[in-house]
Amino acid sequence: MQTPPRAQAPYPLGYSDAEAERLGRQAARLNSVTERFFRAAGVQSGHRVLEIGSGLGHVSTLVASIVGDSGEVVGIERDAQSIAKAEQYIRAAGLHNVRFLQGDVHELALDDQFDSLLGRFILMFLPDPAAALRSLTPYVRPGGTVVFHEISWTPFLAMAQRLPLWSALVRITHEGFRKSHADMDMGLGLHRTFLDAGLPAPTMRLEMMLGVDEALTQWVYELFQTVQPKIAEHGVDTSALGDIHSLYARLRDEVKDSDSIISSGGLVGAWTQKP
Numbered sequence: 001m002q003t004p005p006r007a008q009a010p011y012p013l014g015y016s017d018a019e020a021e022r023l024g025r026q027a028a029r030l031n032s033v034t035e036r037f038f039r040a041a042g043v044q045s046g047h048r049v050l051e052i053g054s055g056l057g058h059v060s061t062l063v064a065s066i067v068g069d070s071g072e073v074v075g076i077e078r079d080a081q082s083i084a085k086a087e088q089y090i091r092a093a094g095l096h097n098v099r100f101l102q103g104d105v106h107e108l109a110l111d112d113q114f115d116s117l118l119g120r121f122i123l124m125f126l127p128d129p130a131a132a133l134r135s136l137t138p139y140v141r142p143g144g145t146v147v148f149h150e151i152s153w154t155p156f157l158a159m160a161q162r163l164p165l166w167s168a169l170v171r172i173t174h175e176g177f178r179k180s181h182a183d184m185d186m187g188l189g190l191h192r193t194f195l196d197a198g199l200p201a202p203t204m205r206l207e208m209m210l211g212v213d214e215a216l217t218q219w220v221y222e223l224f225q226t227v228q229p230k231i232a233e234h235g236v237d238t239s240a241l242g243d244i245h246s247l248y249a250r251l252r253d254e255v256k257d258s259d260s261i262i263s264s265g266g267l268v269g270a271w272t273q274k275p
């Protein structure tokens with residue numbers, strides 16, 4: 001089956017309640033890494049921050065705690081339902097320094113200037129991330145910070161190879177996303193993307209969570225579940241996974257019995273200052 005060009009591809013993860021819950025669990029696992037990247041980049045108390053692809057507000061909440069009451073976070077998100085959920089989340093957290101605007105990051109028209117431009121797991125879904133960044137940098141003041149947290153599956157695929165079932169799950173999940181036009185190596189592409197957007201070469205870091213923690217198995221299994229309709233739509237061969245109903249239990253056993261560690265995806269941070 002032919003896949004649509006990336007520019008027209010719908011957002012592959014969708015907006016179901018199950019996906020909202022998965023994003024919440026993912027945020028709880030990743031926020032400490034994201035916070036390290038943002039703080040290392042120079043995001044700080046009092047900053048006015050433009051966040052793109054704000055989703056359900058998990059990154060916005062994190063950034064609101066960094067910038068404090070004297071700062072502000074403006075989140076850009078194209079899905080109205082996600083914004084409604086994010087607003088509820090922000091209210092429940094008692095935050096008054098976050099607001100969301102509905103819109104596409106390619107078509108923003110703002111009057112404001114910001115101290116920081118940032119996002120997590122958003123450039124990987126854009127048809128031309130460098131063009132998007134180029135159109136957004138005028139909203140950053142000279143000397144302001146541009147920082148993104150994106151994923152890289154290259155080290156993840158390599159690390160997974162020691163365990164056959166786990167490796168099959170990682171490979172098939174990767175294929176499902178790739179066929180849906182998500183850039184699963186956006187993290188490694190950030191260097192080129194910043195340069196193509198007219199920004200200075202970024203400082204970059206790669207972090208991977210390692211261990212036998214069941215949260216790692218769960219994270220990828222849940223990603224697989226999310227992308228399963230796309231895997232079916234694109235006819236990706238899943239026979240290496242065996243019976244799907246017993247898959248999770250077999251994965252857990254494989255990790256437990258292997259005396260080996262598994263990893264998260266490669267978590268990449270890249271940041272620079274606008275000249």
Ligand SMILES: C[S@@+](CC[C@H](N)C(=O)[O-])C[C@H]1O[C@@H](n2cnc3c(N)ncnc32)[C@H](O)[C@@H]1O
Binds near residue numbers: 013059104
């Ligand atoms: C994987 S979610 C990440 C949400 C959040 N940044 C996080 O890490 O929890 C990506 C979000 O980007 C939004 N998005 C994708 N393409 C967009 C675009 N062109 N303009 C605005 N938002 C977009 C999606 O609707 C989705 O909510």
